[in-house]
Amino acid sequence: MSRTHIVGHSAIRVDGLAKVTGAAQYVDDLEFGPGLLHAAVVESPHAHAEILKIDTRAAEKAPGVVRVVTGADFPYTFGLYMSDRYIFAMDRVRFVGEQIAAVIAETPEEALRAAKLVKVAYRPLPPVLSLAEALKKDAVLLHPKLGEYQRVPWFYPKAGTNIAHWRKTRKGDPAEGFKQADYILEDTYTVPRYAHCPIEPHATTAFFDMSGRLTLWASSQSPFAQRDVMAIALKPFGLTHRDIRVVTPYVGGGFGGKAGVSMEIIAAVLAIAMKGRPVRLHWTREQEFRNTSQRQGVIARIKMGVRKTGEITALEHTLHWDAGASAEYGANVVNAVGLSATGPYRIPHVKIDSVCVYTNMPPCGAYRGFGYSEFHFGLESHLNRIAKAIGMDPVELRRRNAIREGDTLAYGAAMNPGNLLGAMDAVAGEIQWGRKKKSKKSHKVIGKGMACFWKAPALPPNASSSAYLKFNEDGSMNLSVSGMEIGQGFLTVMAQVAAEVLTVPVAKIRVETPDTDRNAYEWQTVGSHVTWGCGNAVRAAAEDVKKKLIATAARGTKRKAADLYLQDECVKSRKDASFSLPFRDYVISGIMQPDGRFIGGPIHGTGMFMPEFTTTQGDPETSQGGHPNVHYTVGCAGVIVEFDKETGKMDILKVALAVDAGKAINPQLVRGQIVGGIVQGLATALYEDIRYAPDGRLLNPNFTDYKIPTALDCPAEIVPIILETPQPDGPFGARGIGEHTMIASAPMMANAIEDALGVRLKTMPLTAEKIALALKGIDYEEVKGDSLGFCFRGRPCDYPFEVGGGIS
């Protein structure tokens, strides 16, 4: 690959100055004038209940109230992959906090006050708050209409059960594989739910104008997907894609939580109810926790066989996911894991069952890592335990099984390039793997842990991207894309790709956040795919512009196009060193001819990208035959931790993480993703600890009781390592890395705990309390009390992994 001048260098963020001066506008910073109305929702106090009656009369008479809306006004469902989510609860409520009605008033205070006056009569139903209960024969059903929901063809819901989706992957003959094994380990791991906690809660203002046009200003990762989902759900109002416009200013953090549609559709229907006046709806921190989406909890059984020499012969990986009250997005997390739960290893015989289960808890969906953090906890813990049992170094065990380019994946397709062995070497070197470190304090002990990771974007096979580029009079440019700047630096990276092709400085390219009426199409900003997918579209648009620059210059100056090239914002000639035509001299006004005519005109270009090689049409029983994933990004992380042997308290002395970015278009932004992802991952590993009461109420929906890291809770040293094995179909060889950086955190910590203290924790989070109990010989499962982290209680080793009623 030829040398690059802008790609591969750490350009200054195009949004940097706006963000440190307060100029950056987020959705609630937009002003809508004195006509703005405010909404508050009425929420269910029950996890599962039939709605008998909703009495809105008192609320309607309250001061300032202009309208009260219920499900009777908007009896529709919606969803990104399956339409199982209700705009307002209709016949029944399915989780504590579900929206039943909304009050629209002149002020936020009046809306809130009146919402408390809405009287709802319920008949409580037995709540489904246990995966085992949800899966037994004759279970109480959350969605009796499951078979009727619209869905994508690669979801397999089981009507008449609580199973929203079941992804099965079968490769080889596991029975034969286990026969070949010298050692087999089987055990169960649990990972609770987690909350995204972007610092900006969800917010949407919607306006249905008198001409029937619906505009939403939303805090969202998915403007186009939102428009599409709403056009489908709101079709009964005659709304088409042309009538709906979604504008997304800067977003104050997403992490997957602002992908797809959640509360935005409530704002949309409230605006429809109040034609002619804008309506604002914004979630409180508490609502952000319980009524957007959470990360799913999971219980996973892993059975793995190995030879004495370390080769893995077979893997059976069964995962039961607590999806919550709707699975319109969460089922795709389950699907992604069902295809990839081998981890980055070549395993000849594989059986994966990933089962998405409805429960009466808040809905779940995408969260940075998309299921991979969850399954890697068990898998990468399991590998260390196997290594110990067969007397092999755990890194050596991973080396012997590490996946390489061309290896056959569990679903039959071939692995893409990626340097997993290089990542392991880099991390092992950085944390001096194999060398014991002693604490200077007698009550403390130091341990080391490593874990590998991989992840693919989970996209529909037609998740496409596009880009428009145009010149301004002075040779500056506007780049239009609709990937979302959620902090990762997307806008800057796209400007760098265009800048590289066109030799225009990044600082001369303005690239802004999306507006579905005006910007180029992008499916949505998820799966760490936009650098890759949208980057390809931007590169194509830039090549289109380049072609026009040269063609116009050739025609206007009577030169051969083949002799011309771009350099320093000018067209130059290989044949004539004296020729140099600055872009600014002709990109709008054209090139003046001796007779006074002008040749050329405003130069612009377009580009698009479709991953044309992907298909989800594999066999539902085996997943063989499809090519559902575009590529995997691989890497490795390692940690050095000092533990207090009495209290279990941990000080993280050093973390190193190596990821194969293909090509780091902006290395500083890649390092930013690594450092941020490690800290977020460590928080989920060590202390973010969601708790539900036995009746399904979320107990800690705030930052006082659900701890996210502060500046005082960071590792003493973080070493980001970037590897670059080019992705052949990526822009300049790039592939995504954003989500990957938090995947290894939990298993690497579990492995370090065992290294230092000899105890193995199999239940996340790996709190100091759990370590201290384990050191005292107390089984945490015996003393954990009755609050839940997800729909599971009891001892993980007793969980049967059964599905009743003969369903398979």
Add this chain to the structure above:
Amino acid sequence: MKKEIFFQLNGEPRRVDVAPHETLLDVLRGKMGVHSPKEGCGRGDCGACTVLLDGKAVRGCLVLAMEVEGQAVTTLEGLGRDGPRALQEAFVEGNVFQCGFCAPGVVLAASALLAAHPDPTERQIREALAGNLCRCTGYEPIVKTILAVAKKKKGRKAKPSSAPSRRTAS
């Protein structure tokens, strides 16, 4: 019940009618068109609403508007009035912030720290920012940049001194 209050907002005298229950954050954002202080939690946990009250960093969501009568309130809009300061420039140069939602609070909290302690240790910086939650950056680039800006300023004032300060483990 409403009362008119007077205070300095970003160096200019302002008056506004406020109700007893209204917070400074509500009034700045809702009545005065000042949007850089953000609401992230509404209960003093996240620090996104940080503003300076007579130079001290406070939570806009925990201060009642009536309390600021006669005082000086500074938001990010006021800090950068004469062009971005050295700290803001360093944050831009280092590509420090990601989503940027916490940035107004962090910039103000860091400015207040550097005004009170021109040469803080890393530990002091981390403590001063412990009430400003950031979900994106892992804090490291923020802390390092503040440290570097303080060192540079000190270097300009006095003769360049001894070894760099030791990293304090957290």
